[in-house]
Amino acid sequence: MPSLGDLLLDWHRGAQAVAREDWDCALRLFSSDPEPPARMCFNVGCVHLLAGDPEAALRAFDQAVTKDTCMAVGFFQRGVASFQLERFQEALCDFRLALAQLRDDAAIDYTQLGLRFKLQAWEVLFNLGAAQCRLGLWAEATRSLEEALSKGPEGAHTDLRTALDQVQKQVHLQPRQVPRGEVFRPHRRHLELLKPVDFLGKAKVVSSAFPADRQEGVQPQQPQVQDADARAGPGAAPRAADTGTACGPRRLPGAETEVGPGQAGPADLRVPVVSDEQVREPEHGSSGHSRALCGAQARGVAGASHGGHTPGSGGAHADAPWCRQESGRPHGPRPWGPGLQPAHPQLSRGPCHPSPPSWTQASPRKVQPGGARRGAEKGRREGG
Structure with a gap:
């Protein structure tokens, strides 16, 4: 029919x-x-x-x-x-x-x-x-x-x-x-209504990498790169993987840098370093572990950041564990400084080292229970 x-x-x-x-x-x-x-x-x-x-x-x-x-x-x-x-x-x-x-x-x-x-x-x-x-x-x-x-x-x-x-x-x-x-x-x-309708239209060459396509209105193909807003833009510099240079996380200008063993970097002399053991809540009712600051280690960090040596440090912090990832639960407000700083999601990521945004903490030497503060209190009691 x-x-x-x-x-x-x-x-x-x-x-x-x-x-x-x-x-x-x-x-x-x-x-x-x-x-x-x-x-x-x-x-x-x-x-x-x-x-x-x-x-x-x-x-x-x-x-x-x-x-x-x-x-x-x-x-x-x-x-x-x-x-x-x-x-x-x-x-x-x-x-x-x-x-x-x-x-x-x-x-x-x-x-x-x-x-x-x-x-x-x-x-x-x-x-x-x-x-x-x-x-x-x-x-x-x-x-x-x-x-x-x-x-x-x-x-x-x-x-x-x-x-x-x-x-x-x-x-x-x-x-x-x-x-x-x-x-x-x-x-x-x-x-x-019987006439055929082309809903998609005809294809048009806008950009081509082939020399045979160099016609009026056709532009040569341009390299694409992502800008600061993670959007692709034409005509940018070649990528690090194309030039043979090492790939690593990109950092904003003026951002504070975490240093490791045998390295020196800028540090803030006004803020002491807080260890992982000191930030954690006290266990078994011991008050010696709560919020204690290690001044000697803070001075050692400052000296290492300026290229100097601190007595007992063995050089530029050769025995200090740095850049340890914090795995415990959040402990409320943190002091701002090189010891504890938020890792920028764009700074900590890179084409070769992707990582989710997190809080990183540089932990100095572990303080034993009953350290300098307990000895100072004992000395005051004996002197009294």
Whole structure:
């Protein structure tokens, strides 16, 4: 069974075949629908009339008015087909049915339905008088033409007066019909929907690395690099992996640096270093472990940061464990300094050393319980 688009396309091609008077092609295209609507049956009947086959046209118009009992132009054309077959009584009935479908209107415009024809009431009355003349009803034919003259426009008055004079002289009239080559056509909006639509469009070369693509509007390919906001931008310096240099975490200018064994770096002399054992909560009620500061080790850190040596340090902190990752639970506010600082997520990450953001703590030498503070308290008690 053909699709709706195929039927619509055949309908349009059939109307084009009627315009070039190719009756066989038009009939083949109009008959492609196994269940044709009333307008398609009307087209088939009009083509048979133009081809000189009123018998086939009568059958087609019978189907049209059966499927659409209010098609006045269908009754009008069926009366014409019956008139050509010299079935004047049937033609007279069809013309009366067409006049009844007008419902006392002056005309019915079929343009919006695809037929460029306006069925006028005076034309139906004219055909009614022509059929009455064939049946010998000259008086009724005269009244029909007089009524048509009263309802017709001024442009049709000349033809109607001429026809009235012929009836008075008992001269037969020829019926009027739909203009030659006029059939129902599909709507233009429906035909536009049959055109293929390219929703994706055509591909366009914007940037290319091939010399053969150097055309107007095409730019050469540029290297991409990520800026400070992690967005790619063109035309930047080559990456470290491309130049053969060592990869490591990038750091912002002026950021404090953590140092390891045998290294020296900038440190803050005003803030002492806090060890992991000192920050942790006291165990077993011992107060010697709570918040004790190791001044000697803080001075050792400061001396190492400026390239000096501290007695007992063995050089630039050769025996101090540095950059140990804190694994305990958070302990509230922390002092800010080189001993405890937040690791910037962009500074601690790099293309070669990815790591999640965390808090790093540089822990100096572990302080044994009962250290300097407990000895100082014992000395005060003995001196007192």
